[in-house]
Amino acid sequence: MSSVELIRSSHVLEVRLNRPAALNSIDDDMDRLLAAAWATVDDDPDIWVAVLTAAGDRAFCAGGDMKRPPTGHVGLSFGGGLTGIGGRLQPLSKPLIAAVHGHVLGLGFELAMCADIIIASQDAVFRLPEARAGVIDHCGVVHRAVRQLPHHVAMGMILASEPLTATDAWRLGLVNQCVPREELDEAAQSWIARLLACSPLVARAAKQAAQLGLEIPLSEALGRSYPAIEAFRTSDDKSEAEQAWKLRQQPIWRGR
Template sequence: MTAGTRRVRYEKRGRVAYVTLDRPDVLNAMDLRMHEELADVWDDFAADDRLWVAVLSGAGSRAFSTGQDLKERVRDGGRPTTFGSRGQPGWPRLTERFELVKPVIACVQGYALGGGFELALACDLIIAGENAVFALPEARLGLVPGAGGVFRLVRQLPLKTAMGYLLTGRRMSAAQALHLGLVNEVVAEEELDGSVARWVDELLRCGPLATRAIKQAAMRSLDMPLADAFSARYEWEERRSVSQDAVEGPMAFVEGREPVWQGR
C-alpha cells in the first residue's frame, strides 16, 4: 500500500454518509493513519447539517475490521496503551464521541474483532450478515479492550454473559449476537445492503431533531435514577421542542401526508 493510498472511503448520498474502512488486504485493520482519516470524517459528518445518518462498513466480504494493526504497533516499538485514545492520532475516535447525536449504523460482515467489534458497539444499530463473527480477544494477547469494549459490553449484555466473552476472548456468531440483543438484524450476506437501506429509509422518515434528541437523552440517562432522567437538561430536546419540525409532524399526521422535515 503506497503512502498516498487512503484508508477510508467517505461518500455523501443525499442525507446519508457512507463510511468504509478500506484496507481489505489486511482485513480492515486500523493503523494510525486510518484513525486520523476517520477523525476527519466524523468531524465532517457531525458538522454537515445536510447529513442525518451514517453507515459504517468494511471493504470486502471477509471483515468489518479486525481492530488495531498489531504489526504496525510492534514495528513502531509496541508503545503500551490503556483505556481511551486521548493523546493518540485520531482522537476523539468514534468510540469516544459521546456527544455525536446523529444515528450511526454498523453494517457488519465477516470478522468484527477487537477494535472492530468496539467500533460496532459504539454505533446505534448493528445489521449483520450471517457470516459475521464478533470477539474481543485482547485478554489472549495480554491486552485490554481499551476502546470501550470493557465498558460497553457489560452495559449491553447481562454481566455474567459479558464477562464470559471479555475474560476468555471467545468468539460470538451472528446468530448468538442476535439472540443476545447485540445486533438488530441478521440477514444473508447478499441481502445485507438491502437490509441496511431499509433501516436507513426508516430513520430518514423520522424527524432528524427527534432522533438526535432521543439518542442524546437515552445515552446520557443510562446511569441516572429515573427521576433525575426526567429532570435533566438535554440540549437537543430543547432545540426539537421549539423547532418547525415539532409543528410539522403533528400537522402532517392530521392532514394525512408525509411530513417534510426541515431539521430546524
C-alpha cells in the same frame, strides 16, 4: 486510495473502512480519517444518518493495527473519538448504523457497539482476542460488552476470548438484524429508509437524551431537561409535524 472512504447519498454518509488486505485493522492514519468523518457527519446539517461499513470479504475490522496502532487524533479517543478509549470521548450526535460481516474483533467490536443500530451478516463473528493473545492496554471494549450483553456471555468473551456468532448476537439482543451476507446492503438500506422517514431533529434529540440519561440515575434522567429537545420546540420540523397531523399527510422533514 483512502483507507477510509466517504460515500455521500442525499442525507446519508457511508463511512467505509478500506484496508481489506489488513482485515480493515485500524492504524493511526485511519483513526485520523475517522475523526474527520465523524466531524463531517456532526457538522453538516444535511447529513441525517451515518453508516459504517467495511470493504473486503473477510472482515469488518480486525481491531487495532499492532504495527502502527492508533494514538488518538487531536486528543480524541480511538475510532475517531467514538470509543472513549485512549483519549477524549466524542459521541456522534446523529444515528449511526453499523453493517458488519466476517471478523469483528477488538477495536472493531468496540466500533460496532458504538453504533445505534447493528446489522450483522450471518458470517459475522464477534470476538475479544486480548486474553488469548496476551495483550491488554485500554479496556473500554469490556465495559461496553458487560453493558450490552448478558453478564456471563460477556465475561466468557472477555476472559476466554470466546467467540459470539451473529445468530447468537441477534438472539441476545446485541444486533438488530441478522441476514445472509448477500442481503447485508439491502438490510442497511431498509434501516436507512426507516430512519429517513423520521424527523432528524427528533432522532438527534432522543439520542442525546438517551446518552446523557444513561450517565445518571433514572430519577435524575427523568427530571432533567435536554438541550436538543428544548431546541426542537421552535424548529421548522415541529411546525411541519403539527401541520401534517392536521392535514393527515406525511410530513416533509427539513432537519431545521
